[in-house]
Amino acid sequence: MAAKRILSGMQPTGTLHLGNLEGALKNWVQLQYQYEMYCCIVDWHALTTMYDRTDQITSQAIEVAADYIAAGLDPERCAIFIQSHVKEHAELHLLFSMITPLGWLERVPTYKEKRENLGLNDESLSYGLLGYPVLQAADILVYRAHAVPVGKDQIPHIELTREIARRFNRLYGEVFPEPEQMVNEVAAVVPGMDGRKMSKSYGNAIYLSDDPDAVRAKVNEAFTCPTKIRKSDPGIPENCVVCQLRRTFDPDGYLPSWEEDRAGTRGCVQNKRELTDVINARLAPIRARRAELLADPGQILRYLESGADRARATAEETMKAVRHAMGLG
Numbered sequence: 001m002a003a004k005r006i007l008s009g010m011q012p013t014g015t016l017h018l019g020n021l022e023g024a025l026k027n028w029v030q031l032q033y034q035y036e037m038y039c040c041i042v043d044w045h046a047l048t049t050m051y052d053r054t055d056q057i058t059s060q061a062i063e064v065a066a067d068y069i070a071a072g073l074d075p076e077r078c079a080i081f082i083q084s085h086v087k088e089h090a091e092l093h094l095l096f097s098m099i100t101p102l103g104w105l106e107r108v109p110t111y112k113e114k115r116e117n118l119g120l121n122d123e124s125l126s127y128g129l130l131g132y133p134v135l136q137a138a139d140i141l142v143y144r145a146h147a148v149p150v151g152k153d154q155i156p157h158i159e160l161t162r163e164i165a166r167r168f169n170r171l172y173g174e175v176f177p178e179p180e181q182m183v184n185e186v187a188a189v190v191p192g193m194d195g196r197k198m199s200k201s202y203g204n205a206i207y208l209s210d211d212p213d214a215v216r217a218k219v220n221e222a223f224t225c226p227t228k229i230r231k232s233d234p235g236i237p238e239n240c241v242v243c244q245l246r247r248t249f250d251p252d253g254y255l256p257s258w259e260e261d262r263a264g265t266r267g268c269v270q271n272k273r274e275l276t277d278v279i280n281a282r283l284a285p286i287r288a289r290r291a292e293l294l295a296d297p298g299q300i301l302r303y304l305e306s307g308a309d310r311a312r313a314t315a316e317e318t319m320k321a322v323r324h325a326m327g328l329g
């Protein structure tokens with residue numbers, strides 16, 4: 001039996017950090033061996049917020065591709081491509097926009113949040129921003145994907161994707177499967193240096209592109225247990241960013257360090273030094289591969305083109321079925 005199809009998407013809004021690596025990428029690297037996988041760098045989605053900084057989008061997309069490949073996604077195995085290289089996403093988005101009730105979109109939590117942050121009359125509250133999840137549904141359904149690996153925050157978008165698929169199928173006949181979200185429950189939530197979730201927008205992240213000194217400097221600034229002032233004070237590893245990161249990046253070896261922290265026989269300086277070493281060891285091969293890739297952007301573009309060619313072949317088949325079902329053309 002042919003492998004089931006899955007599609008993942010990521011916005012090219014910056015290079016990837018350890019939270020992306022642990023929360024998503026590590027899992028995707030496994031999935032590429034079990035599924036027919038499409039990895040879409042969604043540059044059109046990025047326009048919903050970066051429409052006035054379009055000059056940055058393509059170079060960021062290339063960096064994201066380098067991050068993906070450096071972290072272990074194999075461009076021969078999984079189609080890594082840029083959304084705007086496969087125009088079928090746009091065509092399906094347009095067709096879906098005709099059958100998606102406005103009320104469904106106005107209820108989407110991510111839209112409600114953005115609207116509240118921006119204010120009702122803000123000119124960046126665009127038609128495209130409201131339609132963001134319709135474009136996402138097109139990304140997924142243009143491959144008739146069975147499942148979508150995503151974080152919890154994306155579940156409403158996948159639910160909407162199913163509703164659009166169902167509505168299309170009811171109106172025009174069975175074309176689309178109803179895709180499932182694949183939420184990786186065991187993925188670590190990686191804290192940033194300030195203890196909040198690691199995020200580009202909080203400025204608390206360690207990037208795959210950071211060199212060893214940058215990692216050291218960031219770890220040295222990280223929040224530790226506030227009641228542990230001296231080395232001999234008992235620490236609470238659950239309240240310490242450094243201890244939490246140690247558990248994620250040294251899952252087999254962290255326990256003794258936690259015991260010493262609690263017992264007051266280990267201080268934060270040693271703890272930070274060792275965490276820096278653990279993270280740098282993990283990043284070293286990724287960093288090396290990344291630098292090698294970025295030294296030859298032409299090769300990355302060739303990977304992205306061949307990914308787009310494979311994606312397009314699948315997307316064209318779907319669009320034929322869609323046009324036929326709708327009686328178009």
Ligand code: TRP
Nearest residue numbers: 007008009010011042045136139
């Ligand atoms: N909305 C997703 C995010 O912000 C990105 C995305 C766009 C996506 N299209 C997708 C994710 C299709 C999965 C499938 O993370």
